Amino acid sequence: MSLIEIRDLTKVYQMGEVEVHALNGVSLDIDQGEWVAIMGPSGSGKSTMMHIIGCLDIPTSGSYILDGVDVSQMVESQLAAVRNHKIGFVFQAYNLLARTSAIKQVMLPMQYSRDGSRVPRAERRERAEEALEVVGMADRINHRPSELSGGERQRVAIARALVTNPSILMADEPTGNLDSKSGIEVMEVFHRLHEGRGITVVMVTHDEAISADAERVIRLFDGRIERVDRNGLRSEVESQKSKVGIPAQLMSDVGVVTPDKGSERC
Amino acid sequence: MLTQLGDLWESVRVALDGLLANKMRSALTMLGVIIGVAAVIALMSIGAGVQAEITEQISSLGTNILIVIPSSSGRVGNGGGGGAGSITMDDLDALSDPANVPDASLVVPEYSVSGQIIYGDNNFSVSAVGTTAEYQALYELGVASGEFFTAQDGGDKVAVLGSNVAADLFGDFDPVGLKIKFNSATSGQTTSLKIVGVLEEEGGSMFASTDDSIFVPLDTAQTRLANARNTLGALTLNRISVVATSEETVAPVNDQIEGVLRADHDLDLTDDDDFSVINQAEMLDTVTAVTDTLTVFLGAIAGISLLVGGIGIMNIMLVSVTERTREIGLRKAIGAQRSDILFQFLMEAIILSLLGGFIGILVGVGMGQLVNLTGMVTSVVTLSSIALAVGFSVAIGLFFGIYPANQAAKLSPIEALRYE
Ligand SMILES: Nc1ncnc2c1ncn2[C@@H]1O[C@H](COP(=O)(O)OP(=O)(O)OP(=O)(O)O)[C@@H](O)[C@H]1O
Ligand SMILES: Nc1ncnc2c1ncn2[C@@H]1O[C@H](COP(=O)(O)OP(=O)(O)OP(=O)(O)O)[C@@H](O)[C@H]1O
Ligand SMILES: [Mg+2]
Ligand SMILES: [Mg+2]
Numbered sequence: 001m002s003l004i005e006i007r008d009l010t011k012v013y014q015m016g017e018v019e020v021h022a023l024n025g026v027s028l029d030i031d032q033g034e035w036v037a038i039m040g041p042s043g044s045g046k047s048t049m050m051h052i053i054g055c056l057d058i059p060t061s062g063s064y065i066l067d068g069v070d071v072s073q074m075v076e077s078q079l080a081a082v083r084n085h086k087i088g089f090v091f092q093a094y095n096l097l098a099r100t101s102a103i104k105q106v107m108l109p110m111q112y113s114r115d116g117s118r119v120p121r122a123e124r125r126e127r128a129e130e131a132l133e134v135v136g137m138a139d140r141i142n143h144r145p146s147e148l149s150g151g152e153r154q155r156v157a158i159a160r161a162l163v164t165n166p167s168i169l170m171a172d173e174p175t176g177n178l179d180s181k182s183g184i185e186v187m188e189v190f191h192r193l194h195e196g197r198g199i200t201v202v203m204v205t206h207d208e209a210i211s212a213d214a215e216r217v218i219r220l221f222d223g224r225i226e227r228v229d230r231n232g233l234r235s236e237v238e239s240q241k242s243k244v245g246i247p248a249q250l251m252s253d254v255g256v257v258t259p260d261k262g263s264e265r266c
Numbered sequence: 267m268l269t270q271l272g273d274l275w276e277s278v279r280v281a282l283d284g285l286l287a288n289k290m291r292s293a294l295t296m297l298g299v300i301i302g303v304a305a306v307i308a309l310m311s312i313g314a315g316v317q318a319e320i321t322e323q324i325s326s327l328g329t330n331i332l333i334v335i336p337s338s339s340g341r342v343g344n345g346g347g348g349g350a351g352s353i354t355m356d357d358l359d360a361l362s363d364p365a366n367v368p369d370a371s372l373v374v375p376e377y378s379v380s381g382q383i384i385y386g387d388n389n390f391s392v393s394a395v396g397t398t399a400e401y402q403a404l405y406e407l408g409v410a411s412g413e414f415f416t417a418q419d420g421g422d423k424v425a426v427l428g429s430n431v432a433a434d435l436f437g438d439f440d441p442v443g444l445k446i447k448f449n450s451a452t453s454g455q456t457t458s459l460k461i462v463g464v465l466e467e468e469g470g471s472m473f474a475s476t477d478d479s480i481f482v483p484l485d486t487a488q489t490r491l492a493n494a495r496n497t498l499g500a501l502t503l504n505r506i507s508v509v510a511t512s513e514e515t516v517a518p519v520n521d522q523i524e525g526v527l528r529a530d531h532d533l534d535l536t537d538d539d540d541f542s543v544i545n546q547a548e549m550l551d552t553v554t555a556v557t558d559t560l561t562v563f564l565g566a567i568a569g570i571s572l573l574v575g576g577i578g579i580m581n582i583m584l585v586s587v588t589e590r591t592r593e594i595g596l597r598k599a600i601g602a603q604r605s606d607i608l609f610q611f612l613m614e615a616i617i618l619s620l621l622g623g624f625i626g627i628l629v630g631v632g633m634g635q636l637v638n639l640t641g642m643v644t645s646v647v648t649l650s651s652i653a654l655a656v657g658f659s660v661a662i663g664l665f666f667g668i669y670p671a672n673q674a675a676k677l678s679p680i681e682a683l684r685y686e
Contacts, residue, residue: 051680056599056678056679056680057678057679057680076604077603077604080598080601080602080603080604081601081603083598083599083600083601083679084600084601085601089599089600091683095592095595095596095599095683096596097593097596098287098593099287100283108597108600109600109601111276111280112597112600112601112602112603112606113601114603121272121276160600161600164601
């Protein structure tokens with residue numbers, strides 16, 4: 001059983017008269033401990049898909065099973081709990097609270113933990129310090145966002161995503177606002193977490209160099225999975241629309257599940 | 267339990283952080299509540315002070331006194347007709363008869379005439395109270411100079427001056443023996459009066475100020491200063507004061523007076539009284555009802571300012587929610603429940619209104635003290651006004667906090683994060 005099982009996911013935005021089909025039937029499995037990169041042109045639905053996987057948004061149709069639980073049937077409060085302890089989300093724009101020290105930013109998610117995943121108050125500070133240590137920010141715990149460089153802000157954001165020990169770390173263009181040096185530092189943090197702790201990483205990027213680190217690269221186009229590259233076996237799998245002749249065996253090998261109706265394109 | 271207290275303290279901290287992040291805005295919001303609460307407390311304590319003062323004045327009248335006055339609700343054309351002329355000398359005689367009102371110790375008539383008092387170039391308006399010598403005993407009046415007129419003075423052109431009247435006309439000079447003129451406002455006649463006495467200062471009373479009146483024998487007032495005869499030719503009175511022998515006999519005396527006067531006025535069983543008998547307890551009730559209304563009215567005015575303050579809170583909360591939409595989105599993204607967000611914003615509203623309420627109490631009490639300094643009224647800060655103001659400000663905080671807080675809490679994390 002995969003950690004993430006997505007079937008026929010669609011997302012339609014109603015913009016007045018016009019329907020925007022941001023996702024057009026995406027099916028995908030991601031295993032525990034995998035590193036998956038999502039690429040594709042602007043507007044191809046990468047962020048939309050990330051938000052649904054990250055339980056920040058709900059699909060228009062299709063099913064999403066996370067860790068054996070059907071998330072697409074969950075109500076708001078259950079989704080909030082899943083976001084809190086199963087998922088760590090890193091945004092391109094950091095999304096740190098203004099006028100708040102790094103340590104407090106990182107302690108924030110624990111404040112919202114309930115029941116089983118609850119961290120005793122006395123341990124929260126220590127946990128936050130550990131998380132900041134992991135991202136190399138131990139010497140900046142009292143800095144506010146305005147006193148941090150871009151790369152440092154993003155590392156604080158990663159520490160915040162990390163502090164509740166989620167099984168999945170999701171990042172939507174985490175280096176998009178950074179210069180290449182800071183970007184490399186941030187990517188080193190992801191590598192440490194992935195290799196050291198075996199954390200599952202799902203990351204959107206426009207940078208081919210960064211996607212080269214991934215074990216699998218999902219390429220989206222117009223709300224569909226156009227192609228999946230795996231461990232240097234680039235272009236081994238053809239796009240879904242022209243998958244004629246590709247053995248089903250190979251398809252499932254690379255984790256792409258072919259939906260029955262996935263062959264016609266709208 | 268400890269965890270819950272800790273959680274509460276944490277939400278207070280989060281809310282305080284939010285408020286301190288924008289000190290000026292929080293202070294201005296609080297100002298609305300401060301002004302509202304202060305106004306409620308100041309106005310209500312002034313109202314309570316006025317009430318206490320009036321009550322004390324009525325009590326100082328003496329608890330045994332009953333006052334009989336004409337009543338306009340009486341039947342016209344019988345016993346001298348209703349209204350002003352319904353109480354006559356016959357009634358006085360009947361009430362003075364111990365066989366009729368056995369529990370009365372003193373019966374004192376009054377007939378007042380308003381007019382101008384003139385001495386040399388000075389003149390001003392006074393009320394000339396025609397009464398008997400017992401009036402002095404009734405109100406325990408002290409005489410500063412000369413003496414109060416006696417029963418032998420009946421019909422003589424003599425007058426006793428209240429202390430203010432004497433001071434205004436003669437200053438420190440002792441006027442006893444001098445003559446003044448009284449120009450009646452009702453008859454237009456001018457009568458010369460010899461001053462036989464000056465009263466000591468009594469201080470204000472709410473009904474008629476002794477200090478600002480002059481006192482003349484009853485006959486003099488009824489026949490010389492004015493024509494007190496009604497349409498049937500009977501001499502009338504404005505009021506008869508009856509003193510009961512004790513507090514316990516006030517009620518029997520009240521009944522006795524009513525019985526005597528109804529018989530005297532030939533009223534049928536179905537007729538309304540053409541007179542009123544007022545005693546102190548009834549008067550207190552009436553005045554308390556009036557001052558209660560006054561206090562409620564003042565409270566309502568103050569309540570409006572409190573309401574305006576509450577709308578200020580709501581406005582700020584709405585602005586704050588809009589301004590912090592991205593923060594709300596982030597909090598929800600990392601797992602905050604709708605109730606967490608709701609609670610945080612509600613807490614901010616409650617802290618604002620509680621703190622504002624507390625400062626408002628201090629300011630309101632201070633304003634009451636300032637009013638005391640003017641010496642006009644002594645404000646009385648009541649617990650109920652404090653409870654009302656604080657309860658109201660918390661209610662306002664909750665009421666006006668819930669809407670924006672709920673708006674904030676129901677945003678989807680993605681929508682909120684995308685907000686610009
Ligand atoms: N809230 C929304 N309302 C309407 N349309 C939306 C909304 N969010 C996304 N879309 C549309 O859905 C499509 C996919 O958007 P999405 O943000 O997923 O693209 P993306 O692949 O992340 O692009 P980029 O690389 O520029 O971030 C776009 O055409 C976009 O206009
Ligand atoms: N106001 C401040 N208070 C405390 N430390 C600060 C402040 N501003 C910057 N720093 C620290 O100074 C160092 C340099 O910051 P600076 O913003 O100049 O980096 P940068 O080279 O611009 O990085 P980036 O490329 O990420 O923007 C950082 O370690 C940061 O934490
Ligand atoms: Mg995007
Ligand atoms: Mg910089």
